[in-house]
Amino acid sequence: MSTAGLAIYVxxxxxxxxxxxxxxxxxxxxxxxxxxxxxQPGPPK
Amino acid sequence: MYAGHFAAGLAIKARVPKAPTWGLLLGxxxxxxxxxxxVLLGIERxxxxxxxxxxxxxxxxxxxxxxxxSLVWAGLYAAAFWSKGRAVAxxxxxxxxxxxxxxxxxxxxxxxxxxxxxxxLGFGLWRSLPTGWWFVELGxxxxxxGYYWARSRRPGAEFGGRPxxxxxxVLLLHVANSPWLSPK
Numbered sequence: 001m002s003t004a005g006l007a008i009y010v011x012x013x014x015x016x017x018x019x020x021x022x023x024x025x026x027x028x029x030x031x032x033x034x035x036x037x038x039x040q041p042g043p044p045k
Numbered sequence: 046m047y048a049g050h051f052a053a054g055l056a057i058k059a060r061v062p063k064a065p066t067w068g069l070l071l072g073x074x075x076x077x078x079x080x081x082x083x084v085l086l087g088i089e090r091x092x093x094x095x096x097x098x099x100x101x102x103x104x105x106x107x108x109x110x111x112x113x114x115s116l117v118w119a120g121l122y123a124a125a126f127w128s129k130g131r132a133v134a135x136x137x138x139x140x141x142x143x144x145x146x147x148x149x150x151x152x153x154x155x156x157x158x159x160x161x162x163x164x165x166l167g168f169g170l171w172r173s174l175p176t177g178w179w180f181v182e183l184g185x186x187x188x189x190x191g192y193y194w195a196r197s198r199r200p201g202a203e204f205g206g207r208p209x210x211x212x213x214x215v216l217l218l219h220v221a222n223s224p225w226l227s228p229k
Contacts, residue, residue: 001093004085006101011081013047013222014074021051021214022067025058028206 046147048219049182050074052189053143055211059196061136062204063129072122072140076148079109079118098175098224103155112166113159115145147185151178176224183219190215 001009054073058066071078083089083106090104108114123138148156152167170178190212197205205211220226 003091003093006091006093007081007084010077013218014050014071014077017051017214017218018067018070018074021055021070021211022065024207024211024214025055025066025204026206027203 046144046151046182046185047222048215049147049185049189050077050144051215051218052186052193053147054140054189055193055215056189057136057140057143058204059193061132062202064126064133064136065129066204068126068137069140072137073144075118075122075141076109076115076144080106083109098178099151099171103152106155107157107160107162110145110148110155111157111159111162112145115142150181179219179223186215186219 050073051070054066054069057073058064058069080089080091084091088108089106091106092102092104094100094102103110109118119138119141122141123134126134126137145156149166150168151170153169153172154165154167156166158164158166170181174181190208193205194208194212196202197208
């Protein structure tokens, strides 16, 4: 590897993983409750 | 150090969750991100040294990696995030300066006090432990990522949705940078 190659390798070594790690760090969204099929029960009479 | 820097960034994130993750991860690598262009422009000098751990010699890295310039770059980087609040700015500054602190044990004495200083710091684990340094850095990674993982499990944590994958990526980076696999 040349000196220029080393310089580029070092820079890319830090730049490339940043977006991936930042994306993986995002908080998980809470799961939405699954809507039930069919008519929903009305209020008690 | 390499992957250990990312672990430090993640640990800072766990402590200051409001700090943007991308900013912290960029910050911990900022001195090396400067090093590359500085070498290409001839401002700093490095040589590839095949067979001599760690495979390169950093002959002059005063403008990116000296103690004084690390503090200057940390201050400038922190200032760029000032609008996000003092805690976030401080976290960003710490991220940049942590690079110097974590490089100290690994580098041979090539970390100048200031540009042109005749005094250089570095405990030299890369040279004294040609393969053992990898395990020392692994310990740093486990501490940083472990802290990040633990804090991400706290109720209401607004980060760390996939800590296992984050840990895996950091470990893979560390393996890729190992004395047995990194490019010569």
